[in-house]
Amino acid sequence: MKKSLLTLLSLGILANVQAQIRRPLGPPxxxxxxxxxxxxxxxxxxTMIFETDRAGEGKWELYYTTKNEKNKWTPPKPIVNINKVASENDLIGGPSISYDGKTLFFFSSFDGGQGDMDIYHSTWDGTDWSSPKPVGNNINTKAYEGFPSVSADGKTLYFIRDNFSKRKDKALCYTIWSSKKQEDGTWGVAEKLPAPINGDCEKSPRIMADNRTLIFSSVRKDGVGGFDLYQSFQEDDGTWATPVNLEYINTEEDDQFASVSAAGDLMYYYTAGDIYTVTIPDKYRKYKLVTVDGKVIDAITKQPIATKITSKSNNAKEKAISTVVDANGLFSMIYRVGSKYDLTTSPLNDYFPYRGSMDMSTAKETDNIEKNIELIPKKIPYQFQLLDKETKAILKDPKVKVMDVETKQLLDVKVEKEIATVTVEIGKQYKFAANALGYAFFSRAFKPDTADVFKDRLKKVPLAILKKDAVVQLQDITFETGKAELKPESNEELDRLVSLLEGNQTIKVEISAHTDDVGNDDSNLKLSEKRAKTVVDYLTTKGIKVDRMTAKGYGETQxxxxNDTDENKAKNRRVQFKIN
Incomplete structure (x- = not known):
C-alpha cells in the first residue's frame, strides 16, 4: 500500500511557467x-510545514521550518509529537496550517482510524504541537479522506473523499467536500461541493485567505496534461464560479499541491522532489490581501489575554472577520488592501471591550504590519509615596487609607519600600488620606479613568512638617451658600484634624477661612470670620480645648x-489651619 500512496504524492509540476519565474527554496x-x-x-x-521522506526507511513525516530575523528559512525540524504516533508503514501527509498558526490539519493512516486515510488535527501550545486527534466522524468515514485545507476564519474545512471507485486515465480520482465548524467547536456533517467544482476527477483543494477563492487539481477537457490546477471564486450568493485553468503553472505533468501565501501573491508548490515558488499574475487575483500580526495584551502588565477579535469592513459586501485568540495572545488577521475595518473584542469580566480601527486603504500586500491590541483592565493599581514638603525626602512608615465613597469601605493597602499600593476600579469615586509621624495629614478625592492606565500612577504626596507657621489646606470643607453652616460632608476632614490635635497636645492652630471675590469686601470678610468660628466650634465639640485654637477670617484678601475662572474661584474658597 505504501508504494501506491507514494505514487499518489510523487507528482511533478511546472516544467514551463510561461514567463513566470519559478524559484527553488533551496537549502536548508x-x-x-x-x-x-x-x-x-x-x-x-x-512558518512552513511540509511532508518529507528525510527520516529515511521509507517514512513520510511532517517537518516544519520558520524564518529567522533575517527572513531566511531555518533548518527544518520534525514535528515529533505527530510523527511518533505513526507505525512503521503509516503515511503522514497533506499538512494545512491554520492562518493563525495555531492548528495543523493533516491526513494519515494511523492505527484505529475510520478508513484507509483519516484527517487529524494538532494544536500549538506556544512551544510545541500537541498529540494528534481525529477531526470527528462527520468528516472521517470508512472511505478515503485527505488533503485538508482550513479557511482563514477557521470556520470551514475542505478536503477530498473517495473510496477509489472512480478512475480516470489510470489516476485515482476524488471529490471535494467541506464541513462547517459548529458552535460547540466540533465539525458538522460534511457536504460535497456542487458543480462546477466537482466534475469527474478532483484533488488537493486549497482555500485562499479571502475564504472565497479555491484552488484545486482536476482532470478536465481544457486541461494541459493529467491533473491541472484550477481556481474558482465563491460568489456573494454562495455559488461557485466556473473554474479557471491556471495556465501560467499547468504543464503536461500532474500539477498539484499548491499553497498560496496569505497575501495571495506567491504560490508554493512541489516539483522534481523540491519546493518551489512562483509569483501569481494579477489577473488571477480578485483581491489583494495583507496580513496583520499582533498580540492581545493587558495594557498595564503586558501579559497576553485570550479573547475574540472581530473586524467589520466598511464594505457592506465584505463579511466580518473573526479570530479566536488563545492564552498566548497571538493573532494573525487577513485584510483586503483598500478597505477600512472597525475592530472589537469580545466582552471579558476583567477588561473593557476594545474598540479600534484598521485602515488598509493605503496598505501594500508586501507590508509586514504588526499591531498589538492593549485591553484596559477594569481594576488598576495606584501607588502613593509620601514626601517631606520642603526637602522632598521620602517619609518612612507611611500611613495611607483609601475609601470607596459609595460603599464607605476601606480598601486593602499594602506598603512595601515606603510605597503604598492599592487596587482601584476605573470609574469609581475614592477618597485618599495619608499621614506620617511628625507631619500633617493630606487628603484628596480621586476618580480613576481609562487615561490613568497610560500614565504614571505613582502619586508623590507632599506632607507639611508640624512646625511653627506650617499651613495645611483642608479638603471638602463646604458650607451652605452665603452662610456659615457646615455641610455634613465636612465632618470627615475635620475629624482628621481632631485626630491630629489629639495626637499632638502641644500644638496650637489658627483656623482661617477665605472667600472668592464675588460680593463686596466687607460681606466676604464677615462671612469668612463666621465660617472660621463655625469650624472652631465643631472642633470644640470633639474635645479640642478652645484655648488651642484661634478663628480668623480673611475674606478675599489672600x-x-x-479669581478669573469658576475653577480658580473654587480654589480660593477654602479653610486651612496654620500652626502657631
Missing part, C-alpha cells in the same frame, strides 16, 4: 537526497490664584 528546506512535498504556509509567512 530543499535537500538533494530527500523529497519535500505539499508545503503549507502560515498567514504571517513565517487668594491662592486669580
Amino acid at each position: 528546506v530543499n535537500s538533494p537526497q530527500f523529497n519535500e512535498y505539499a508545503p503549507s504556509i502560515s498567514a504571517n509567512n513565517k 487668594p491662592l490664584v486669580p
Whole structure:
C-alpha cells in the first residue's frame, strides 16, 4: 500500500511557467537526497510545514521550518509529537496550517482510524504541537479522506473523499467536500461541493485567505496534461464560479499541491522532489490581501489575554472577520488592501471591550504590519509615596487609607519600600488620606479613568512638617451658600484634624477661612470670620480645648490664584489651619 500512496504524492509540476519565474527554496528546506512535498504556509509567512521522506526507511513525516530575523528559512525540524504516533508503514501527509498558526490539519493512516486515510488535527501550545486527534466522524468515514485545507476564519474545512471507485486515465480520482465548524467547536456533517467544482476527477483543494477563492487539481477537457490546477471564486450568493485553468503553472505533468501565501501573491508548490515558488499574475487575483500580526495584551502588565477579535469592513459586501485568540495572545488577521475595518473584542469580566480601527486603504500586500491590541483592565493599581514638603525626602512608615465613597469601605493597602499600593476600579469615586509621624495629614478625592492606565500612577504626596507657621489646606470643607453652616460632608476632614490635635497636645492652630471675590469686601470678610468660628466650634465639640485654637477670617484678601475662572474661584474658597 505504501508504494501506491507514494505514487499518489510523487507528482511533478511546472516544467514551463510561461514567463513566470519559478524559484527553488533551496537549502536548508530543499535537500538533494530527500523529497519535500505539499508545503503549507502560515498567514504571517513565517512558518512552513511540509511532508518529507528525510527520516529515511521509507517514512513520510511532517517537518516544519520558520524564518529567522533575517527572513531566511531555518533548518527544518520534525514535528515529533505527530510523527511518533505513526507505525512503521503509516503515511503522514497533506499538512494545512491554520492562518493563525495555531492548528495543523493533516491526513494519515494511523492505527484505529475510520478508513484507509483519516484527517487529524494538532494544536500549538506556544512551544510545541500537541498529540494528534481525529477531526470527528462527520468528516472521517470508512472511505478515503485527505488533503485538508482550513479557511482563514477557521470556520470551514475542505478536503477530498473517495473510496477509489472512480478512475480516470489510470489516476485515482476524488471529490471535494467541506464541513462547517459548529458552535460547540466540533465539525458538522460534511457536504460535497456542487458543480462546477466537482466534475469527474478532483484533488488537493486549497482555500485562499479571502475564504472565497479555491484552488484545486482536476482532470478536465481544457486541461494541459493529467491533473491541472484550477481556481474558482465563491460568489456573494454562495455559488461557485466556473473554474479557471491556471495556465501560467499547468504543464503536461500532474500539477498539484499548491499553497498560496496569505497575501495571495506567491504560490508554493512541489516539483522534481523540491519546493518551489512562483509569483501569481494579477489577473488571477480578485483581491489583494495583507496580513496583520499582533498580540492581545493587558495594557498595564503586558501579559497576553485570550479573547475574540472581530473586524467589520466598511464594505457592506465584505463579511466580518473573526479570530479566536488563545492564552498566548497571538493573532494573525487577513485584510483586503483598500478597505477600512472597525475592530472589537469580545466582552471579558476583567477588561473593557476594545474598540479600534484598521485602515488598509493605503496598505501594500508586501507590508509586514504588526499591531498589538492593549485591553484596559477594569481594576488598576495606584501607588502613593509620601514626601517631606520642603526637602522632598521620602517619609518612612507611611500611613495611607483609601475609601470607596459609595460603599464607605476601606480598601486593602499594602506598603512595601515606603510605597503604598492599592487596587482601584476605573470609574469609581475614592477618597485618599495619608499621614506620617511628625507631619500633617493630606487628603484628596480621586476618580480613576481609562487615561490613568497610560500614565504614571505613582502619586508623590507632599506632607507639611508640624512646625511653627506650617499651613495645611483642608479638603471638602463646604458650607451652605452665603452662610456659615457646615455641610455634613465636612465632618470627615475635620475629624482628621481632631485626630491630629489629639495626637499632638502641644500644638496650637489658627483656623482661617477665605472667600472668592464675588460680593463686596466687607460681606466676604464677615462671612469668612463666621465660617472660621463655625469650624472652631465643631472642633470644640470633639474635645479640642478652645484655648488651642484661634478663628480668623480673611475674606478675599489672600487668594491662592486669580479669581478669573469658576475653577480658580473654587480654589480660593477654602479653610486651612496654620500652626502657631
